[in-house]
Amino acid sequence: MGNILLYDTTLRDGTQAEDISFQVEDKVRIAKRLDELGIDYIEGGWPGSNPKDITFFQAIKKETLTTSKIAAFGSTRRARITPAEDNNIQMLIEAAPDTVTIFGKTWDFHVREALRISLEENLELINDSLVYLKERVGEVIYDAEHFFDGYKSNPEYALQSLQAAAAADVDCIVLCDTNGGTLPHEFPVIMAAVQKAISTPLGIHAHNDNGCAIANSLMAVHLGATHVQGTLNGFGERCGNADLCSIIPALNLKMGKECLGAGRLATLRSASRYIYELANLTPNKHQPYVGNSAFAHKGGVHVSAIERHPETYEHIRPEAVGNRTRILISDLSGRANILAKAEECGIELDSKDPVTLEILEDIKDMENQGFQFEGAEASFELLMLKSMGKLKQYFSVTAFRVIDTLRESDKAPVSEATIRVKVGGKVEHTAADGNGPVNALDFAMRKALVNFYPQIADVKLLDYKVRVLPANQGTDSVIRVLVESGDHDQRWGTVGVSTNVIDASYQALADALIYKLYKDNH
Amino acid sequence: MGNILLYDTTLRDGTQAEDISFQVEDKVRIAKRLDELGIDYIEGGWPGSNPKDITFFQAIKKETLTTSKIAAFGSTRRARITPAEDNNIQMLIEAAPDTVTIFGKTWDFHVREALRISLEENLELINDSLVYLKERVGEVIYDAEHFFDGYKSNPEYALQSLQAAAAADVDCIVLCDTNGGTLPHEFPVIMAAVQKAISTPLGIHAHNDNGCAIANSLMAVHLGATHVQGTLNGFGERCGNADLCSIIPALNLKMGKECLGAGRLATLRSASRYIYELANLTPNKHQPYVGNSAFAHKGGVHVSAIERHPETYEHIRPEAVGNRTRILISDLSGRANILAKAEECGIELDSKDPVTLEILEDIKDMENQGFQFEGAEASFELLMLKSMGKLKQYFSVTAFRVIDTLRESDKAPVSEATIRVKVGGKVEHTAADGNGPVNALDFAMRKALVNFYPQIADVKLLDYKVRVLPANQGTDSVIRVLVESGDHDQRWGTVGVSTNVIDASYQALADALIYKLYKDNH
DSSP states (O other): EEEEEEOOOOOTTTSTTTOOOOOHHHHHHHHHHHHHHOOOOEEEOOHHHHHHHHHHHHHHTSOSSSEEEEEEEEEEOOOOOOOGOHHHHHHHHHOOOEEEEEEOOHHHIIIIIIIOOOHHHHHOOOOOOHHHHHHHHEEEEEEETTHHHHHOOOHHHHHHHHHHTTTTTTTTEEEEETHHHHHHOGGHHHHHHHHHOOSSEEEEEEEEEEEEEHHHHHHHTTOOOOOOEEEEOOSSTOOOEEEBBHHHHHIIIIIIESSSOOTOOHHHHHHHHHHHHHTTTTOTTTOOSSTTTTTTTOOHHHHHHHHGGGTTTTOOGGGGGTTOOEOSTTTTTHHHHHHHHHHHHHHOOOOOOOHHHHHHHHHHHHHTTOOOOTOHHHHHHHHHHHHOOOOOOOOEEEEEEEEEEEOOSSOEEEEEEEEEETTEEEEEEEEEEEEEESHHHHHHHHHTTTTTOOOGGOOOEEEEEEEEOOOOOOOOOEEEEEEEEEOEEEEEEEEEESSSSHHHHHHHHHHHHHHHHHHHHH | OOOOOEOOOTTTTTSSSTOOOOOOOHHHHHHOOOOOHHOSSSEEEEETHHHHHHHHHHOOOOOOOOOOEEEEEEEOOTTOOOOOOHHHHHHHHHOOEEEEEEEEEEEEHHHHIIIIIIIHHHHHHHHHHHHHHHHHHHHHHHEEETTHHEEEEEEEHHHHHHHHHTTTTTTTEEEEETTOOOOOHHHHHHHHHHHHHHOOEEEEBBOOOOOOHHHHHHHHHHHTTEEEEEEEOOOSTTTTTTTTHHHHHHIIIIOOOOOOTOOGGGGGHHHHHHHHHHTTTTOTTTTTTTSSTTTOOSSSHHHHHHHHHGGOOOOOOGGGGGGGOEEESSSOOOHHHHHHHHHHHTTTTTTTSHHHHHHHHHHHHHHHHOOOTTOOOOHHHHHHHHHTTTTOOOOOOEEEEEEEEEEEOOOSOOOEEEEEEEETEEEEEEEESSSSHHHHHHHHHHHHHHTTTTTGGGEEEEEEEEEEOOOOOOOOOOOEEEEEEEEEOOEEEEEEEEEEEHHHHHHHHHHHHHHHHHHHHO
């Protein structure tokens, strides 16, 4: 049982990702959440390269963190000046973080081509930058940039550069796979050589360019590293940094390593979600441990086994990381899936009840028509409720019309929908414009219903997908529409199928609203 | 230098993914593309579990594959019957594939809890199922389900189960990490024990539940496995299967292993894209090797280094896998692509011609709007021709209207389109019904044009895809429509983008007809 220090660089290396840009307020909110999660170090930015980052270091001082230390990032001094003359280094000290991390060059090729100085001079500036900082800052970490490529190019020199850092008595030396090209089987030999050359505690900083960042990080820990750098959700340049959302549970649950505090691992999924939200990115369904699909089961054989013994097809208990088992409904599914799904929705269904078999038949029939209930669990739930006679008729649409018009002078067509809806004997007949026919129909339907059901105003259309299913020869193609809707506390998916895209969309939209009304009632 | 056999299970294990469902036609198209890529084995499905899969094995026989063998998947026989009496096994033989792969139980816990038979009986049914198949099928592969978990629970029994398979003289024994929970550092000891127990060639089948599927696959090869199972893009249940798009280049470029044929590695990215398209999924930007961001550089320091020496921040040359370096601030690398594309279409374009730069600007502008020309090469070609002044105005649509009506007595809405088209001074004003607004508009447009251009009658709409692109805050979502059309000798793709789905569809449909007229002229 050893203790591993977690170093999160979502706020620095994470923002190098193509699609990520955080405001200072976002960075402060993320830092507070990482602190709650129990991360040991939060790298807040590079004060010498980015004015936004200076503001962050000022702002974070006003917050009370209970666990995390704040680290500032920078580089070794420039050539031919002293650390005291180096603006970059001075700004690190001014930022007044708990910890300073600077990177230096390990790879002889980079020393010659990027720094354009002698190998000897590089060793000097690594050492004196670190000595200078170590005298002025409580804790100093050294990131050996391109360590693995450097070692492969010139092992003696790469190790000398680590020794130059070790001689400055730094608190940790981090081996960086900056280009992300190293494979796990290369670690044992390289780590052994490092451990022979220096006795400073070692860290790992892996990038995911070959899809091995998580594995490489865990391999380094297995071989003795005690400090792991990464980002939540693996955000980072190119293919991303090592994903702490996978590393943390593996360390805790599989390798017997202590990290985070007691009871905090179960908040991992919600922390992951929170950061996706602030980054305005859709979470990766298939993300290990924390993704929506991470414990989702489709095959009938798997499902009946899972019900009896979850460990048959789950490598950990999903609850350990705040996730849950999900049973998917598809053409591969059997009766066990239906029962499991019903239970999940809080619907009592007896395996001997003929209605179970009826639902199964209905589903097979609908799947043959082109329905698909994965991603449309709300439609599935409505289907079950309807079969069991437990679904109220909230409204009925008796007529609608959608008109799209393009005239000579228009840049794009204009869409208008009219609709006639009946609710408890009352008829509402109304109209709305929209961006395209589906949008117009959606608006008109809500407008017609909102006077009867004000909560309809909370529902948002979040995603809309259309798939044309290949037709048999001589027949019309079938169109499947998947709609994702949400309100302030939930998201749900619905589906419609028809040869007519408007009809399929209408079915999915209507289901989305019915589901909202049903769930608010129960 | 060794030879590694690649075994793709996109069509079987890949379809276990939550969001994937392929029609038989899709499966045939994917198999053909995997064959072109140079994959050794294509696992087409499980004939005993799914009627759709039987149809696939019939359909694929009509195609000529140049590289790949087709494998059918199934399980060992059931208890208390002979292989000859086992329906599952008989259907494998009836499917008449080149290779049969069956899985059996390795984990004592599963034998007791799932099969509910004795450990001894399980060894018998592994052996006699394989012996029976080996006598009737050219090549037999054995998937040892849950091998790693089984080994950890009861190493002696796990190895005995492999020996039962080896005694049947199977062609390959595949160690499966079915639950995806194994870590790379566990491989050396386990693989050594296997290699001591049996001498059959070994394969690896890894799942990504701990984010290590790629690493585990490569680790197994490093330790002597010669057969790797995975899926393109890592499609698969829960967190996916091992992604062949990362494994293949690592084997080829980093581990000195032969796989695919000469020159085919550079088609990896386009194969990856093709399969995303057929699955109607958005490609993962950050996917190693083949993702759009895999070689995208944001930081200023990196960019200037990259310009001089790409190896400073790129672990491989992106061109090796058909990808490219992208500089996110000033993207000039596109010019070469444009020239290459023009050449491919038989259009003469001079790199010094200002029109090249203009096309580049147009494309950037359109890509910012949401256009995407992968899968819409006909629209791309028309764009180039238009910029060069080489595209004739075949027709202009001056107005259209589409009306969808649902009345009380209707089962589904009725769609009608009217259109006004001008061709060489003559105006045609006509109308048509259709299944949905897009279909009606398509019919009306053809009806208006066919008197001027009779060849329009040959064009068929083969596929129609709609994707909603994420909107910026406060703006409307943008919709992208991809249309695939065909005539008796060619297929082509076109694209349209708008906030209105009818407008986007109209653009793509109009391009499809213009392209037909252009190509018949040249």
